[in-house]
Amino acid sequence: MLYISTLFEISLNSRMSKDEQILEDFTSKEYEHGWTVDLEVDEAPKGLNESVIRLISSKKNEPDWLLEWRLKAYRLWLTMEEPDWANINYHKVNYQDIIYYSAPKKKKELKSLDEVDPELRDTFKRLGISLEEQKRLTGVAVDAVIDSVSVATTFKEKLGELGIIFCSFSEAVQEHPDLIQKHLGTVVPVNDNYFSALNSAVFTDGSFCYIPKGVRCPMELSTYFRINAANTGQFERTLIVADEDSYVSYLEGCTAPQRDENQLHAAVVEIKAATKAEVKYSTVQNWYPGDKNGLGGIYNFVTKRGICAGDHSKISWTQVETGSAVTWKYPSCILKGDYSVGEFYSVAVTNNYQQADTGTKMIHIGKNTKSRIVSKGVSAGKSQNSYRGQVKVMKRAENARNFSQCDSLLMGNDCGAHTFPYIDIENSSAQVEHEATTSKIGEDQIFYCNQRGIDTEKAIALIVNGYCKEVLNQLPMEFAVEAQKLLALTLEGSVG
Amino acid sequence: MLNITNLKASVEGKEILKGINLEVKPGEVHAIMGPNGSGKSTLASVLAGREEYNVDGGEVSFNGDDLLELSPEDRAREGVFLAFQYPIEIPGVSTTNFLKTAVNQVREYRGLEALDAVSFLSIMKEKMKLVEIDQSLLSRPLNEGFSGGEKKRNEIFQMAMLAPTLAILDETDSGLDIDALRIVANGVNKLKSEKNATIVVTHYQRLLDYIVPDFVHVLYNGKIVKSGTKELAMELEEKGYDWIKEEANSVV
């Protein structure tokens, strides 16, 4: 999966810790994970009503309080209106035409990679995804099961020794119901928005992570480790709780193109950081964006929020968004603890007819809180790319500081870039800085590259990666290299 | 090596090169001088393949190939290098990363294996000495915030890395301080060989004290109106261009 193609990467590589190296070894291997859900094949009827929700809850053998929680969410959702304030247009979703529960389907098993769509294989190759990883992603049978199981087991044991819990959401409901009950919905309340209410009512799985007091998670936690990640479905639920003085870096998604028959994806991610805790959450999102004419493609309406509950805590979001037909996503931080820090680093690339409306909210509540926003939009084709960000400084937030940098890069004349910063300050000691730039890839830049022997496609990749560097640098090693290649692939054919 | 016959080119409908003839053989150094706006950079850009410039007539052969048929990147890969009069900034991309991409694309074109990071680094170290350029400059985003002199020195460093057969240096001397001028000129001299050739575009005789040209040409109003040896450059330094202009205009 990883390979080194520039010196910049080399220097990163030398900084790569042992654990990252171990993780690297793991992720480039195939393995069978241990968290499969009940594989009985059955499905709920199409549509949404209370009995469907009861079915989901009983299939998952959930405690009564969780069923009640879901039903409450559903009743609330019924009273809510789908938002239409984002700068996007899409065909409204028919919520009665969705199957809300189906037991995990096994992907059709292929005998070898030769059976995989050659175009997809080409993409894998160019992203530098290892053969083993390719097999996993496309559902090709692998023999080396025994070895793989031991890898996964070693990994889980290592975490277990430290008291770290990292498991599927369903498993957490069974094994750690108290933790779930205590934290679920406390960062993203059920009534937060239309999609979070829907998710709360019908989510079927996701991930749970708990880092105990004083523990630094020694490896990147990644949903990579779950073989059925692709099946967690439309309504994923993630909850990360970092106890006092702990640290975790969590990766979600992957650079490989993800196809799914479900058009709507409405996930909820909640993060809690206690005093002095730090959580780094990185996403690479590459859902199917639809074809060149804008047909098909996934709607990605995600609610992600973290709360820096304790003093000196820190939450950092990094995202690379290249996929989906429509993206609506604002990973946010509530800076409640004094001296807490929130960060948002984002690259959003849109091409063809893609639409992205993404950004962040930084809510300063505690004293001396700091936030930093770096957003890099790249628009090509006929796409629309919007940054929407809010910085709110509450009365009590003495000496709050924010710095926002929102840059847009345009390729061609048919795309759009929009910036909607909202600044709302109730304490006069706040220092809020906002910088925004819009630029185009210059012909002189491309010619300069050409003159050194670099073709135009590579030149664009180089220029775009340079433009996004500040964000890409935030990504954990194993994602950074792939993400660079992904940006290049997404923009292929967009100039010249 | 390079054979230009009756080359005519225009930009935005304006005729700039009005019939250039020039032959450059391996091992030679040619200096091109001439007043501002006479078309020196245009000639360099046309040779490098910049799209904005329309070739309206004439031929350019380079090592037997029709140069004008090649894409800009293929010209570079065939060994044409242009040190820009105004080097371009590429934010976020270090010189190192930029050159690694360039060198490996050139190698791929020539059927050579890509250099791994270690061999690339060692070649880089060696060439850095040649133009006395600092590592810290190479790690910074390409040309961004570089001083005028740093940009020029960086161009010559890139030339050293790409080892072209034909190097066109467009006013590489302007912006260099006295020491840098000597260092950069020495670098260029060390890169000279029997097999490659250099075209230096300059306004100043001073550079030619270091890089001694075999021929000096004066470009005026889109044509080479006078050619000679390095003595011509000295004469120009002394007398300016008026006499050349008069001569040229009286011919017409």
Ligand SMILES: Nc1ncnc2c1ncn2[C@@H]1O[C@H](COP(=O)(O)OP(=O)(O)OP(=O)(O)O)[C@@H](O)[C@H]1O
């Ligand atoms: N892109 C362009 N659009 C319009 N005019 C151009 C363009 N490029 C060059 N020119 C014009 O062509 C003429 C020749 O320009 P060129 O840059 O080749 O001159 P030069 O000999 O290199 O001058 P200098 O010594 O000042 O560098 C000038 O009149 C210039 O304004």
Ligand SMILES: [Mg+2]
């Ligand atoms: Mg010029």
